[in-house]
Amino acid sequence: MDxxxxxxxxxxxxxxxxxxxxVSLSIFWFKSPTYSSPNLFSRPEGGVTHVLVTxxxxxxxxxxxxxxxxxxxRVTIVDNLSRGNLGAVKVLKELFPEPGRLQFIYADLGDKQxxxxxxxxxAFDAVMHFAAVAYVGESTLQPLRYYHNITSNTLLVxxxxxxxxxxxLIYSSTCATYGEPEKMPITEETEQVPINPYxxxxxxxxxxxxxxxxxxxxxxxxxxxFNVIGSDPxxxxxxxxxxxxxxxGRISGACFDAARGIIPGLKVKGTDYKTTDGTCVRDYIDVTxxxxxxxxxxxxxxxxxxxxYNVGTGKGRSVREFxxxxxxxxxxxxxxxxxxxxxxxxxxxxxxxxxxxQELNWxxxxxNLQESLGIAWKWQSSHLNGYGPQTL
Numbered sequence: 233m234d235x236x237x238x239x240x241x242x243x244x245x246x247x248x249x250x251x252x253x254x255v256s257l258s259i260f261w262f263k264s265p266t267y268s269s270p271n272l273f274s275r276p277e278g279g280v281t282h283v284l285v286t287x288x289x290x291x292x293x294x295x296x297x298x299x300x301x302x303x304x305x306r307v308t309i310v311d312n313l314s315r316g317n318l319g320a321v322k323v324l325k326e327l328f329p330e331p332g333r334l335q336f337i338y339a340d341l342g343d344k345q346x347x348x349x350x351x352x353x354x355a356f357d358a359v360m361h362f363a364a365v366a367y368v369g370e371s372t373l374q375p376l377r378y379y380h381n382i383t384s385n386t387l388l389v390x391x392x393x394x395x396x397x398x399x400x401l402i403y404s405s406t407c408a409t410y411g412e413p414e415k416m417p418i419t420e421e422t423e424q425v426p427i428n429p430y431x432x433x434x435x436x437x438x439x440x441x442x443x444x445x446x447x448x449x450x451x452x453x454x455x456x457x458f459n460v461i462g463s464d465p466x467x468x469x470x471x472x473x474x475x476x477x478x479x480x481g482r483i484s485g486a487c488f489d490a491a492r493g494i495i496p497g498l499k500v501k502g503t504d505y506k507t508t509d510g511t512c513v514r515d516y517i518d519v520t521x522x523x524x525x526x527x528x529x530x531x532x533x534x535x536x537x538x539x540x541y542n543v544g545t546g547k548g549r550s551v552r553e554f555x556x557x558x559x560x561x562x563x564x565x566x567x568x569x570x571x572x573x574x575x576x577x578x579x580x581x582x583x584x585x586x587x588x589x590q591e592l593n594w595x596x597x598x599x600n601l602q603e604s605l606g607i608a609w610k611w612q613s614s615h616l617n618g619y620g621p622q623t624l
Contacts, residue, residue, distance in 0.1 A: 272332035273308060276355045280332075282306040283530070284356045284398075286341060286389065287363030289316025291471045292404070292460060294324065296360060296523040298469060301328045303527060308354055312340040315365065317472050319619020327468065341385040351396040358400035358530060361389055364434075367480040368408065371430035372575045382433035387440055393450070400451040400533050401441070402526055407458045407515070407542065409435040412578035416548070419584045420456075420540050427578060442538065451533035458515035458544035458583050460522055462604040463611045470611030472618030483551065484605060487558035488612045490566045497567030500551055505579035511551035515544040515582035518598035528592040544583030545596045554601065561605035 273282065283300055287293040288309030293316065297307050301324060309321060321336045328334050339346045341363055364382045365371070371378045386403075393401060408431030409424045426432045438454055445452050461484045463470040473481045478489060483498075490498045503510040525543045533539070549557075559566050588594045598604050 273306065273335055273354050276357075277306075277332075280304075280306050281357045282308065282355055284308050284310060284350075284354070284359045286310050286359065286361045287316060287404075289313060289318060289321050289336070290362060291473075292519060292522065293360075293362040294320035294469050295464060295519045296362065296526050297324055297334070298327070298464065299523045299527055300360075301333060306332060307334045308337060308350075308356070309334070310337045310339050310341070310350060311363065313338065315474065315477075317619045319472075320469055323468055323619070341388060342380060344388050347388050347392045348395070351392040351398065356393075356396070356398045358402065358533075359389065359393060359398060360402045360404070360526060360530070361386065362404045364404065366406075366430065367477065368428050368430050368577060369574050370477075370480040371428050371433070375429035378429045378433045379436070382430075383436040383440070386437035390441060390444055394444070394448070399449070399535060400530065401453070402529050402533070403438070403441060403452065403454045405438055405454050405456045406431065406434050407456050407544070407581055407583065409438065409456060410581070412581070416580060417546060417582050417584035418542060420542055420587055428575075445538050449536040451535050452538045453529035453533050454538070454540045455525060455529060455543050456541065457522060458517050458542070458581065460519050461516045461601075461608065462518035462520060462598060463608040465520060465607055467607075467611055467614070470608060470615060472615065483554060484558070484608060487555065487566060487605070488562070488609060491558070491562035491564040491609070492612070492616070497569055498555060499569050499571050500555065501571045502551075502573035502577060503570045504573070507550060507580055509550050509552045512577060513548040513550050513580040513582065514554075515546070515548055516554070516601060516604070517544050517596060518604045521545075521596040521598050524597075525588065525592070525594050528588075528594045532592050539591070541588040541592065542583040542585055543588065543594075544585050545599050546583055546585045547599070548580060548582035549601060557601040558605050561602050562609050 283305050285293055285297050285307055288297045289311035297309055300307050324334055337350055339350060341347055365378055409426050410418050410422050411425040411427040413422050424435050426435050441452060473485055486498055489495045500511060502512055505512055507513050522543055555568055
């Protein structure tokens with residue numbers, strides 16, 4: 233019996249070693265010179281704008297990278313893969329295999345030495361800073377993680393940009409910095425009084441950026457997102473969160489999990505808010521529109537200027553409305569369970585996007601909730617295991 237147990241343990245150890253080796257090999261392959269042609273990324277090239285996309289293996293970051301690559305930008309993705317998917321990067325590489333188009337660097341933005349090395353070895357023209365942990369509920373349970381990952385890491389990125397004279401920053405912020413205003417819709421002048429660690433960490437990062445900008449000629453755009461849904465209309469990318477984060481994730485992910493039978497039903501948290509039907513009201517912005525706003529911000533960024541914009545549709549939809557739209561999009565009569573409120577949540581939040589429309593000529597185009605969910609559901613249905621075995 234002892235011999236059998238020992239043999240099993242040895243076999244288990246071998247499997248663990250092989251799995252670790254394959255993961256390391258995958259990361260090495262993505263970082264190797266034959267994949268990324270780093271010599272092309274290390275020097276400026278006339279007519280080519282090189283954008284560092286932090287968190288580019290994540291849901292929004294990968295969609296932004298796709299759009300930038302389609303628009304002929306040079307892209308470097310930096311991601312520690314704690315929330316992102318290596319499979320998304322693989323899809324992008326397959327779409328844009330030419331040398332000098334895309335490179336992936338596995339690194340943690342909390343590692344100052346690694347961040348400085350990345351900036352010293354690459355000639356960046358701009359940074360789109362998406363990398364963040366981004367769940368309201370989780371932030372109330374792990375506040376220190378949020379302040380470190382969002383606020384501290386943004387400071388390190390900003391310091392590296394200043395040291396290496398990278399002149400343009402597009403910052404991924406959130407409507408959570410506003411908290412729960414008494415008056416709707418939310419404008420960029422609405423007072424920022426965040427009520428959860430996620431919103432507070434993002435506001436602190438904004439404050440750091442704004443204080444730095446007062447004595448800098450950096451071009452800065454801060455985009456405050458509302459609730460992001462949808463996926464690439466051509467079905468190349470989608471949202472594939474970690475299974476262990478399902479309880480914390482977006483309502484769209486929960487709806488799809490319920491429709492697929494991964495979970496028995498949908499849990500709606502809070503039915504006693506002061507809204508038309510008692511459930512929370514949110515402004516749902518399609519990810520395709522969101523990344524379009526980023527490109528508009530990048531092309532309109534001006535040295536020494538700061539632009540702050542809400543990115544939303546300007547229309548609030550209740551959670552009950554969302555669930556009904558999801559049922560229609562999936563064709564599944566999803567079971568719904570109504571529970572108490574989630575800590576740190578707020579009743580009603582929707583945007584006034586008139587400023588970004590006037591100044592950047594941007595308006596949301598994908599505003600049909602059921603259609604956006606239908607596109608996302610199509611990707612989910614054809615990617616039952618997310619991006620597959622290459623996902624870490």
